[in-house]
Amino acid sequence: MKIAVINPNTTASMTATIADAARRVANSGTEILAVTSSMGPVSIEGYYDEALALPGLLLEIARAERSGAEAAVIACFDDTGLDAARALATIPVLGICEAALATVSFIAQRITIVTTMERSRLPIEHLVHRYGMVGRVKVRAADIPVLSLEDPHSDARDRLRGEIAAALRDDRAEAIVLGCAGMADLSHALSTEFGVPVIDGVAAAVKQAEGLVTLGLSTAKRGAYATPVNKPYMGELQGFAPAQI
Amino acid sequence: MKIAVINPNTTASMTATIADAARRVANSGTEILAVTSSMGPVSIEGYYDEALALPGLLLEIARAERSGAEAAVIACFDDTGLDAARALATIPVLGICEAALATVSFIAQRITIVTTMERSRLPIEHLVHRYGMVGRVKVRAADIPVLSLEDPHSDARDRLRGEIAAALRDDRAEAIVLGCAGMADLSHALSTEFGVPVIDGVAAAVKQAEGLVTLGLSTAKRGAYATPVNKPYMGELQGFAPAQI
Amino acid sequence: MKIAVINPNTTASMTATIADAARRVANSGTEILAVTSSMGPVSIEGYYDEALALPGLLLEIARAERSGAEAAVIACFDDTGLDAARALATIPVLGICEAALATVSFIAQRITIVTTMERSRLPIEHLVHRYGMVGRVKVRAADIPVLSLEDPHSDARDRLRGEIAAALRDDRAEAIVLGCAGMADLSHALSTEFGVPVIDGVAAAVKQAEGLVTLGLSTAKRGAYATPVNKPYMGELQGFAPAQI
Amino acid sequence: MKIAVINPNTTASMTATIADAARRVANSGTEILAVTSSMGPVSIEGYYDEALALPGLLLEIARAERSGAEAAVIACFDDTGLDAARALATIPVLGICEAALATVSFIAQRITIVTTMERSRLPIEHLVHRYGMVGRVKVRAADIPVLSLEDPHSDARDRLRGEIAAALRDDRAEAIVLGCAGMADLSHALSTEFGVPVIDGVAAAVKQAEGLVTLGLSTAKRGAYATPVNKPYMGELQGFAPAQI
Amino acid sequence: MKIAVINPNTTASMTATIADAARRVANSGTEILAVTSSMGPVSIEGYYDEALALPGLLLEIARAERSGAEAAVIACFDDTGLDAARALATIPVLGICEAALATVSFIAQRITIVTTMERSRLPIEHLVHRYGMVGRVKVRAADIPVLSLEDPHSDARDRLRGEIAAALRDDRAEAIVLGCAGMADLSHALSTEFGVPVIDGVAAAVKQAEGLVTLGLSTAKRGAYATPVNKPYMGELQGFAPAQI
Amino acid sequence: MKIAVINPNTTASMTATIADAARRVANSGTEILAVTSSMGPVSIEGYYDEALALPGLLLEIARAERSGAEAAVIACFDDTGLDAARALATIPVLGICEAALATVSFIAQRITIVTTMERSRLPIEHLVHRYGMVGRVKVRAADIPVLSLEDPHSDARDRLRGEIAAALRDDRAEAIVLGCAGMADLSHALSTEFGVPVIDGVAAAVKQAEGLVTLGLSTAKRGAYATPVNKPYMGELQGFAPAQI
Structure with a gap:
């Protein structure tokens, strides 16, 4: 089985962290195809x-399907482009926020997501709403830039731990979800330190993807995820017309 | 990996159908421990x-954990006893309704569950509410007794197909969820016949269970799922005291 | 009129407290049939x-109906077994949580329930949700074992009063609901002490039951509360088959 | 015990129907004080x-309390003026829509309200929302003027029965609530005819009022129902200043 | 274009504040007809x-329409009588709470309303619910009588500023809505002081009213806002019969 | 006042229709800057x-602000890119779906949106949810390609009228919202034909934009709409880095 894990930002070192987390939990027969986007923001x-x-991101989704991937994971906690990717692809596509929430829903009632920056908090709260978990899930921001997670001299990890401690003390949280793909390497250490389940969305999404492939399930192509109507695309995005991408 | 799949009714032939569905999708290294409840209703x-x-059911949950199961699946679409089982066990416990809904949520926006009897419709609607999928999921009842699914002379399967056809025509359904463990053998044939994803909760729950075990996740024991306080149990249920079961 | 008030735990002294609360508010023509469950947990x-x-509990529901009770009250604040009891009985069945919430809804907009243990908080929050009172009702736990309410040497009542004080100070609570049948004797004293309405669910349920009987109303037997289909029950629960209980 | 039942329209014949319904279900020791508003619309x-x-209406609420009533019922299904009446009075005040919904919630999961005119449907849907019963309750309008219910030559009752039949056939309704005080005399006949519980709000409110009085409960005076601040009232409504009414 | 701005309390000095706020933002071709109610409470x-x-209020709505107003604004933050006014009038009618919330919804996700008295908080929370903004909007009360806003010696404005500061610090508020028509003159100064958008409902409603008139839109007269059925009105309110007002 | 109206697809003839609709309702002092996107899909x-x-779209938002526009309207009913545009710009940005819904909310309780293709229905339903109008708004799709609205030989307009007729007959709709910018020229004719308010989002958004500018209000820059952090953008999107666009 081949599963594409796509980092939609252009920072290859973050892709490496993500790929490690994915491979650590993949079945022995699963090949993880870790991909970095070639255009757009570094975080x-x-x-x-x-x-x-x-x-x-959509370019990599199309490439992944052409190269034989049987499922794709979008490794950004905003579930960036998930709907468009599902419309484009015929293979199943998973977001790491939705995968993390689906997974934690089996083991806890009250959950806190700890993300990076305050400006990401509201978009994630909208996802919590969309995924039907309002009232069960609280979102906290540790107020750290995404790329600071990779900087050994930053206090990013300490701030993250401070928010987890606050969640356990003040939110009645029973489990923690890490709200950024760049935290994928931290789940085990934090779970051990705090004595509660700590879920990383990359790992969760890989397991969900393997499950869907084994079950023979893919995106339903009736309704909003119907294959895009082919039509001209103009200007610098000419090559993104559905029939050409 | 050993996963217990517990049929909470006492009909062994239904357990056989369930076990087949579980084994068909389990990873090669997964042993499925199929169990029939020894007390209570036949359906x-x-x-x-x-x-x-x-x-x-709770007796079998306790036994399964003692016998080394690393996860347990409750194979009844009402997710019978799920909360009590999670409080009792330290291994993760999954319901097939919640597993089916978590799984289908990755591949479709509008879903119809087709269950057996009208009287099961409301309890399943409550589960849909609890799992945060009101507005996405509709429940239909084919008006068939559970055990008629095993009777080759009944018209149960035709009625089931009639409801699926109605769901696709009238509900904007993009995917179908089978609302009874006794339908576990039908998902592939129905998916082929109707050309849409058809999800069986037993298969879905086995994949979710494998995922949780691989991820090293189990029920959070803070809050409502805290281990039961030991105390005397009286009368015929004396043996069910937390320390004795 | 005869109303059965069933304590679903097996502690007779708690039944005595419950029976007193029920009789204190019953109409002069109402006979309260107070019953203790004969099997299961002591709290x-x-x-x-x-x-x-x-x-x-279900055994006592069946017995109460046979012995001529015209309504039954389940005297545990989790509304334990309410749905099953309604399906089984032809007389109306009331839970004390739902009765307390229906009653308090006529006299206050913001309500706080104070219950015993933290692990009961989430199940009660689910009831609040089911009864349509999310946004109006907050649940607090005083962190006291149920049976400590009967122990004159415990600090249970002081902790309870501490939570009531906090509810009035911090929750904008206009009225208090006591979240355990074992608190049934405390409502008047606490109401006097704090100067706000304090509702005990046992008393509330008795009045609701009398009302239903006088109005000639009982459980609708279409849909989820239809009389159980008779069928074999196996093992130690053989005697619980619908036709035999 | 004295309970005021106030018809907020000025049609005395409708008050007579309402009074009959109230007296039919009142306890033997309860005196029903039936009152017709002296100013405003005839329906x-x-x-x-x-x-x-x-x-x-508010004038009659003030008078009822002064004349010793221990509770007041507002006998219009729109729960007209309920909040203002609760702020004004120190005795409990009940609306017949809220009383009917609280009562039926103990005996049915799916309910249909049948009201008179289409223009009343939306206000009643707002009440259903406010009382937390969206998803359980559907509202139908029989398209009949309120006062036609009193006209033996109108087809109002046939239209009402037509909507009840439709509710049972198409809405999965398990019980019917009559959505107008002017239907208070019809509940028993309709219940017999259709074989399902049919609830009249006037009768329901009388039993709820008796319950509150017996329990010693009245409107919480913290928050939105705090006693109105006295202040000048101008023009023709001078006499309605809180200290004067 | 002529727009009526109706102060539903009887305090003319507050009408003057409201009229100023309305005129400050009206288009050059818009005439503001500022009206004070002639009967009822002073606040x-x-x-x-x-x-x-x-x-x-309804008397002034009828008069405004007769005198050629093309839209009417009800200048009380409770949106007092909005539904009745819409049924009565054929011109569009706007409440200042709904106008403020519709306007702020284009520029902020998290909003705090600061109102005067605690007893107004719950009614405004109900409006927030009705206007679909639960989860985005929080309501605070500064605990000040409405008319104290006009008293230069009161500390009302300081208390208001204290609540705004608290909203920005504790509620994640991105914008502030002033929750009383009597605050209409304060929005610019407070916006400058706190550096966030501060919305006054009177100004917002005038712009919404102008927009509706230009678009040629008025209240839909199907459903709940259908023109009132004419009928006798009794007693002192005789003159309010739909055909006479 | 200068308001940019941006057509986010690349079809200039549709921009012309949109510009006409915008200019028809703009104040005399308002200049409408109509812009067609230079890259991406034709519809x-x-x-x-x-x-x-x-x-x-984002390129045109940045250009519009630089060229002195005081507000921007995104003229696609999916409210395409609204959040990103709000984060980027300091001028207010409006979507035509949100503007249409905010506007219609003042004049009707039950609304039906009629859009073009089935695949747009679910995204619009999500917007209805986000804008807090679930329960008030229904979405219908006329099953017509967007560009067929411009083709005089297609039956697109007849299909649209068929859906409006169905909405009035079956949905209790009191007003209609046109669910595509390409329908902007049809609102007056359809309103006349069907005798109910018919709202076009382009016109509604222009009036909302004028209102915000007059009120001196723009996007709150705390929280999710904070100005984007500058950072490198890679590959073909290099020029879109916040500091460069």
């Missing part, structure tokens, strides 16, 4: 970055 | 049967 | 105890 | 009539 | 005042 | 087209 922090990450 | 049709299925 | 603290209280 | 059909019924 | 603080403000 | 039909319309 996704809020709505504007998210919008400009879409063309690069 | 679960509505709230009363569900209540009396609980002691037998 | 109901969380999902597991609740599940094992069901057979004993 | 309440929509928002405008409702607004102009308020001064007359 | 609207809670449900009781609101109910008695209705006859005076 | 937006579903999630994929929407994603690829974003870079072209």
Whole structure:
């Protein structure tokens, strides 16, 4: 089985972290195809970055399907471009926020997501709403830039731990979800430190993807995820017309 | 990996159907421990049967954990006893309704569940509400007794197909969820016949269970799923005291 | 008029407290039939105890109806087994949580329920949701074992009063609901002490039951509360088959 | 015990129907004080009539309390002026829509309200929302003027029965609520004819009122129902200043 | 274009503040017809005042339409009598709470309303619910009488500023809505002081009214806003019959 | 006042229709700057087209602000890129779906949106949810390609009228919202034909934009709409880095 894990930002070192987390939990027969987007922002922090990450992401979705991937994971906690990717692809596509929430829903009633920047909090709260988990899930922001997670000299991880401690003390949280793909390497250490389940969405999405492939399930192509109507695309995005991408 | 799949009714032939569905999708290294409850109703049709299925179910949950199962699946679409089982066990426990809904949520926006009897429709609608999928999921009842699914002379399967056809025509359904463990053998044929994804909860729950075990996740024991306080149990249920079961 | 008030745990001293509260408010022509379950846990603290209280409770529901009771009250604030009891009985059946909330809804907009243990908080929050009172009702736990309410040397009542004080100070609560049948004797003293309405569910349920009987109303037997289909019950629960209980 | 039942429209013949329904279910020791508003519309059909019924209604609430009533019922299914009456009075005040819904919630899951005119449907849907019963309750309008219910030559009752039949056939309704005080005399006959519970709000409210009085409960005076601040009232409504009414 | 701005309380000095706020933002071709109610309370603080403000308000709505106004604004933050006014008038009618919320919804996700008295908080929370903004909008009360806003010696404005500061610090508020028509003159100064958008409902409603008139839109007269059925009105309210007002 | 109206698809003839609708309702002092996106799909039909319309749209938002526009309208009923545009710009940005819904909310309770293709229905239903109008608004699709609205030989307009007729007959709709910018020229004729308010989002958004500018209000820059953090953008989207666009 081949599963594409696509980092929709253009920072290859973050892709490496993500790929490690994916491979650590993949079945022995699963090949993880880790991909970095070739165009757009170096990190996704809020709505504007998210919008400009879409063309690069959709290009990689199309390439992944052509190269034989049986499922694709979008490795950004905003579930960037998930609907467009599902419309485009015939293979199943998963977001790491939705995968993390679906997974944690089996083991806890009250959950806190800890994300990076304040500006990502509201988009994630909208996802919590969309995924039907309002009232069960609270979102906290540790107020750290995404790429600071990779900087050994930053205090990013300490701030993250401070928010987890606050969630356990003040939110009645029973489990923690890490709200950024760049935290994918931290789940085990934090779970051990705090004594509660700590879920990383990349790992969760890989398991969900393997499950869908084994079950022979893919995106329903009736309704909003119907294959895009082919039509001309203009200007610099000419090559993105459905029949050409 | 050993996963217990527990049929909370006492009909062994239905357990056989369930076990087949579970084994068909399990990873090669996964052993499926299929168990039939030893006490309670022969089929679960509505709230009363569900209540009396609980002691037998909880006994099997305790036994499964003692015998080394790393996860347990409750194979009744009412998710009978799910909360009590999660409080009792330290291994993760999954319901097939919640597993089916979590799984289908990755591939479709509008879903119809087709269950057996009208009296099961409302309890399933409550589960849809609890799992945060109101507005996405509609429930239909084919008006067939559970055990008629096993009777080659009944028209149960035709009625089921009639409801699926109605769901695709009238509900904007993009995918179908089979609303009874006794339908576990039908998902592939129905998916082929109707050309849409058809999800069986037993298969979905096995994949979710494997995922949780691989991820090293189990029920959070803070809050409502805290281990039961030991205390005397009286009368015929004396043996069910937390420390004794 | 004869109304059965059933304590679904097996502690007779708690039944005595409940019976007193029921008789204090019953009409002069109403006979209160106070019953203690003969099997299951000595107190109901969380999902597991609740599940094992069901057979004993349903047995008493059936007996109460046979002995001429015109309505039944389930005297546990989790509304344990309410749906199953309604399906089984032809007389109306009331839970004390739903009766307390229906009653308080006529006199206050913002309400706080104070219950015993943290693990009961989430199940009660689910009831609040089901009864349509999310946004109006907050649940607090005083962190006291149920049976400590009967112990003159425990600090249970002081902790309860601490939570009431906090509710009035911090929750904008206009009225208090006591979240455990074992608190049934405290409503008047607490109402006097704090100067706000304090509702006990046992008393509320008795008045609701009398009202239903006078109005000639009982459970609608279409849909989810249809009379259980008779069928074999196996093992130690053989005697619980619908036609035999 | 003395309970005021106030008809907020000015049609005395409708008050007679309402009084009969109230007395039929009242306890033997309960005196029903039936009152007709002295100012405003002859029937309440929509928002405008409702607004102009308020001064007359509030006057009768104040008089009822002064004359020793221990509770008051507002006998219009729009629950006209309920909030203002609760702020004004120190005795409990009940609306017949809220009383009917609280009562039926103990005996049915799916309910249909059948009201008179289309223009009353939306205000009643707003009440259903406010009382937390969206998803359980559907509202139908029989398209009949309120006062036609009193006209033996009109087809109002046949239209009403037509909507009940439709509710049972098409809405999965398990019980019917009559959505107009002018239907208070019909509940028993309709229940017999259709074989399902049929609830009249006037009768339901009388039993709820008796219950509250016996329980010693009245409107919480913290928050939105705090006693009105006294202040000058101008023009023709001078006499309605809180200290004067 | 002529727009009526109706102060439903009887305090002319407050009308002057409101008229100033309206004229400051009106288009050059818009005439603002500022009107003070001639009957009812001198200020609207809670449900009781609101109910008695209705006859005076509806009289002014009818007069405004007769005098050629093309739209009417009800200048009380409780949106007093909005539904009745819409049924009565054929010109569009706007409430200042709904106008403020519609306007702020284009520029902020998290909003805090700061109103005057605690007893107005719950009615405004109900409006927030009705206007679909639960989860986005929080309501705070500065605990100040409405008319104290006009008193240069009161500390009302300081208390208001204290609540705004608290909203920005504790509620994640991105914008502030002033929750009383009597605050209409303060929006610019407070916006400058706190550096966030501060919305006054009177100004917002005038712009919405101008927009509706230009678009040629008025209240839909199907459903709940259908023109009131003419019928006799009794007693002191005789003159309010639909055909006479 | 200068307001930019941006057509996020690349079809200039549709921009002409949109510009006409905008100018017809603009104040005499308002200049409408009508812009066609220079890159991306020729029409937006579903999630994929929407994603690829974003870079072209955001470019025009940045240009509009630089060229002195005081507000911007995104003239696609999916409210394509609204959040990203709000984060990028300091002038207010409006979507035509949100503007249409805010406007119609003042004049009707039950509304039906009629859009073009089935695949756009679900995204619009999500907007209805986000804008807090679930329960008030129904969405219908006339099953017509967007560009067929411009083709005099297609039956697109007849299909649209068929859906409006169905909405009035079956949905209790009191007003109609046109669910595509390409229908902007039809609102007056359809309103006349059907005798109910018919709202076009382009016109509604222009009036809302004028209102915000006059009120001196723009997007709150705390929280999710904070100005994007500058950072490198890679590959073909290099020029879209916040500091460069």
